[in-house]
Amino acid sequence: MRKILVAALVMAAIASGSAFAGVLTVDAFVRMKRCSEPRISPDGKRVAFVVSIPDIDANRNMTDIWIMPLRGGTPARLTSAEAADCHPRWSPDGRTIAFISARGGSPQVWKIPVDGGEAVQVTDISTGAHDPVWSPDGKRIAFYSFVHYDCPDDSCNALRDSGRESNPVKAKVIEHLLYRHWNTWKDGKRNHLLIVDADGGAARDLTPGRDSDFPPFPWGGSHDFDFSPDGREICCVSRNADMEAISTNTDLFLVNLESGDIRQLTVNGAADESPAYSPDGKYIAYRAQAVPGFEADRWRLMLIERESGETRTLTGSFDRWVRDFCWAPDSRMICFTAGDDGHRGLFSLDVRSGRIGKLLGWANNYGPTITPDGKTIVFSRRSFDFPHSIWKISKNGKDLKRLSTFNEEALAGLELNTAEDVRYEGADGALIQAFLIKPPGFDPSRKHPAIMLIHGGPQSAFIDSWYTNWNVQTFAAAGYVIFIPNFHGSSGFGQEFVNAISEDWGGKCYRDIMKGLDYLAELPYIDPGRIAAAGASYGGYMVNWIAGHTDRFACLVSMAGAYNLISKYGVTEELWFPEWDFGGTPYDNIEGYERWSPHRFAHNFKTPCMVVHGELDFRVPIGEGLQMFTALQRQGVPSKLVYFPDEGHWVLKPKNIIFYYEQFIGWMDMYLK
Numbered sequence: 299m300r301k302i303l304v305a306a307l308v309m310a311a312i313a314s315g316s317a318f319a320g321v322l323t324v325d326a327f328v329r330m331k332r333c334s335e336p337r338i339s340p341d342g343k344r345v346a347f348v349v350s351i352p353d354i355d356a357n358r359n360m361t362d363i364w365i366m367p368l369r370g371g372t373p374a375r376l377t378s379a380e381a382a383d384c385h386p387r388w389s390p391d392g393r394t395i396a397f398i399s400a401r402g403g404s405p406q407v408w409k410i411p412v413d414g415g416e417a418v419q420v421t422d423i424s425t426g427a428h429d430p431v432w433s434p435d436g437k438r439i440a441f442y443s444f445v446h447y448d449c450p451d452d453s454c455n456a457l458r459d460s461g462r463e464s465n466p467v468k469a470k471v472i473e474h475l476l477y478r479h480w481n482t483w484k485d486g487k488r489n490h491l492l493i494v495d496a497d498g499g500a501a502r503d504l505t506p507g508r509d510s511d512f513p514p515f516p517w518g519g520s521h522d523f524d525f526s527p528d529g530r531e532i533c534c535v536s537r538n539a540d541m542e543a544i545s546t547n548t549d550l551f552l553v554n555l556e557s558g559d560i561r562q563l564t565v566n567g568a569a570d571e572s573p574a575y576s577p578d579g580k581y582i583a584y585r586a587q588a589v590p591g592f593e594a595d596r597w598r599l600m601l602i603e604r605e606s607g608e609t610r611t612l613t614g615s616f617d618r619w620v621r622d623f624c625w626a627p628d629s630r631m632i633c634f635t636a637g638d639d640g641h642r643g644l645f646s647l648d649v650r651s652g653r654i655g656k657l658l659g660w661a662n663n664y665g666p667t668i669t670p671d672g673k674t675i676v677f678s679r680r681s682f683d684f685p686h687s688i689w690k691i692s693k694n695g696k697d698l699k700r701l702s703t704f705n706e707e708a709l710a711g712l713e714l715n716t717a718e719d720v721r722y723e724g725a726d727g728a729l730i731q732a733f734l735i736k737p738p739g740f741d742p743s744r745k746h747p748a749i750m751l752i753h754g755g756p757q758s759a760f761i762d763s764w765y766t767n768w769n770v771q772t773f774a775a776a777g778y779v780i781f782i783p784n785f786h787g788s789s790g791f792g793q794e795f796v797n798a799i800s801e802d803w804g805g806k807c808y809r810d811i812m813k814g815l816d817y818l819a820e821l822p823y824i825d826p827g828r829i830a831a832a833g834a835s836y837g838g839y840m841v842n843w844i845a846g847h848t849d850r851f852a853c854l855v856s857m858a859g860a861y862n863l864i865s866k867y868g869v870t871e872e873l874w875f876p877e878w879d880f881g882g883t884p885y886d887n888i889e890g891y892e893r894w895s896p897h898r899f900a901h902n903f904k905t906p907c908m909v910v911h912g913e914l915d916f917r918v919p920i921g922e923g924l925q926m927f928t929a930l931q932r933q934g935v936p937s938k939l940v941y942f943p944d945e946g947h948w949v950l951k952p953k954n955i956i957f958y959y960e961q962f963i964g965w966m967d968m969y970l971k
Contacts, residue, residue: 320713320738322775324959328352328952331704332686335385335665336676339412340392342669343368345676346376347688348384349704352952359952363397365412368669368676368690370701376410377417383408385429385520389496390436396420396496398428407441407494420498424456425487429520432496434529440493440504442518447488447509452501475543479871480516481914481946489515491523491534491553504532504553505560512536514548514571521572521622526579530555533563533573533582543873546593550584563602564609568595572622576629580604581649583612583632585620591874592800594757596793599623599634599647612647616654617792622664626672631693633657633666633675637790640719640731641762644677646693657695662763668693676701680764682735683714683771713738714771717762717782722817724810725786728795732783732814733760737774740823747828747970748779748818750851752811754835754858756803756879757796759788767834767857767949767958776963778970781818785810801881803836803894804843811840815850827852828970832962834858834910835918835947839896842926845907846899853969855962857910858918858947861926863895864888869919900929906936908965910958912945938965 332350339346345368350361361382366373377383381401388395389409396409402419405426410417420439421427427441449455462485470477470485477484489511494501505512513522513535522535532553539545550563550573563582564570567590574583582602587595597619599612612632613620621642623634632647644658644666661681668675672693679689679700688702717733724730737746751768753760760768760782770780784791786806787799799807811831819826830853833841838859845854860866864884867876877883881890892898907930911923923939930937940961942954949958 320711322712322714322738322771324772324956324963325354326708327769327772327959328354328955330685330708333688333702333704334678334686336667336678336688337386337388338368338667338669338676339388340390340670342671342674344412345688345701346386346388346395347702348386349375349702350686354952354956357951357953363395366701368674368701370699373702376412379417387430387432387520388412389432390434396430396432396439398430407439409496418498420496421494421501422498423452423492423501424459425452427492427501431520431523431525433493433525434527437496438493439496440491440523440525440532441501442489442491442513442523443501444487444515445490445503446486447490448507450506475541475873476871478916481916482516484515489513489518491532493555504555504558505534505536508536508560510536510538512551518571524573524575524582526575527577528579533575535571535573538562543871544591544877546587546591546874550582568592570600574623574625576625577627578629580629583623583625585623592878593872593875594755594789594796594800596796597621599632601649612649612652613654619789622666624666624668626668626693627670628672631672633668633693635664635666635677637759637761639790640733640759640784641790644675644691646695655695657693658691658698660762662761663689681762682717682733682764684709685764715740715774717770720817722813724783724813725806728786728806728810730783730785730810730814731788731791732781732817733762733770734782735770735774735780737777737779740779742823744823745825745828746779746823747777747852747966748781748824748830749773749966749970750781750783750811750814750818750829750831752831752833752837752840753782753784753788754833754837755789756787756799756807756836756839757789758836759784759790761790766955772959773963773966776966778966779818779824781814783810783814785814800879801890803839803879804847805894808840808843808847811844812848812850830854830966830970832857836860838910838918841907842896843894843899845905845930846896846902849904851905853965854905854907855910855965856907856923856926858912858915859909859922859926860896860918861922861929862897863891865925866918866922867891869921871916897925897929900933903930903933903935906965906969908938908940908961910940910942910949910961912942912947912949914944914946917947 335348337346363376363386364373379401383399385398399408407420407427425443431440491504491512492501538549552561568587570586572585586600589595599620618636621635642662644663666677676690680686691698831851832855834857838856841856881887909927927939
């Protein structure tokens, strides 16, 4: 790419927010279209997918369903309602697509003829419908809904919800954990699996009266339930624990569609999820963890032989987390994705031999699906230098091609520098992988300011991806070198590396970050006095920890970060997480919490810090951000609180995203330029 832009012009373009050839502005970034959820037609000739287009004025994302030929060509828009249309699913005969739409006021199952015609509403359930799945014969559609678990029918649900809404008393009576999750109060409601005739009518609850979620709330979806090829049963996931807040245990259950009987299929004390029947009906593949209570244990791909009940591990020697997967039509191969060395690769697995091959090793690849002839894999993809799009590749890993052509005009002429993969020695001599992205118009003879980005999780990774809240190209376009280390605890580098952060939150990972700072500061084109650190979730925690342990950074940004681990324990939702990572409860092991809690080192705060937090964040509740800001202000440390009353753990609304980036870049400019 041409590198002819001088820094002064780059900064002027960013500051004004105006369009400027070569520079990705915040406004241009937020307006990028995102393609996802590819679904191949039964005849293998077309692909349906979702396109999300930010509506800045309405402060929301508009999503519609598009179709294009698998061989490539011009996509056609299938739906165009003002409300969101998503989750397209082809009918078995290929004539119709079922999808979810809120065009009637609440999310419901709709269907639309593929070759012309109006959309028709299938469900009319007061609690809404989510993630439709066709039965193999095309006569019924399964979905899930957030219902009052003890209601016998939808009129009961509607009456209870309307009664709550009209009641001026908004008090809640809570008798057990979990009572809220992520950004939603559960209020005694559960995800339940329902089924409806494809032509409409009353939906039937397949898990009536059960005080448990089918599939798990809030992360379950269509990947957590599947029809058997003969259409007689559905395999579904449910959390299986007396106290859900302290257990990671989920199991597979079989729902007999004729008798209504529900039978537990797996008895693993850890997590089992994502069941998928083989096309020949002989097997059920699924993902599983082996360690109860540890949400970051390695995800393995498992196989149950339905006739014998024999279970075996397909990826026992594969030291990576299996993510999403799909069967090949001949039931002999499974395609899956897995985090690997800073990327999310695409892999094939021979079911009989267990042999695993890497088809694609770079960028972030997800949501694979295979054509009926078994020759082509279609999937979603994004990278540091390219937004969400639809791609295809042959089953042997050749002929990689991008299918969707959205954003080409917006991307034309932009200088989006490819991330450099670098390595340095971290804590205990470990080799740490990191990404380095240079700004547009980079001049190696000048000294540049830099921002170190710290990922969340902590058992996660900053992979080669087009992020919403942490878009490296947008930060780089503001004139900064971006440095991203994958420290101890990061996934994609082996399970032992992941495990290293448990009960060691501020230990090896902090030393990795500081050694990364040493590496960055020694680069000839970096000004060591103008380096900042920023992170969200665990990354926000680490920024808070950094604030109490070093003053080497010029400024900091802490987003959704824990400040007082003891107080956070009492207000977060998934208690299994802190109990694993800090060795029990604060009542049993106060030392484990105090040792790694940033609040104990607040007297050392000196570095200017911007704190970002959302009111609806139930994972790291708002009090953590307020405590951090108070500690900074009370000691006279230059600081700012950016508070979002309508956001949770992430900033998602388009106008809020623009405001967040303006605040972030403005804060960096104040201390680094």
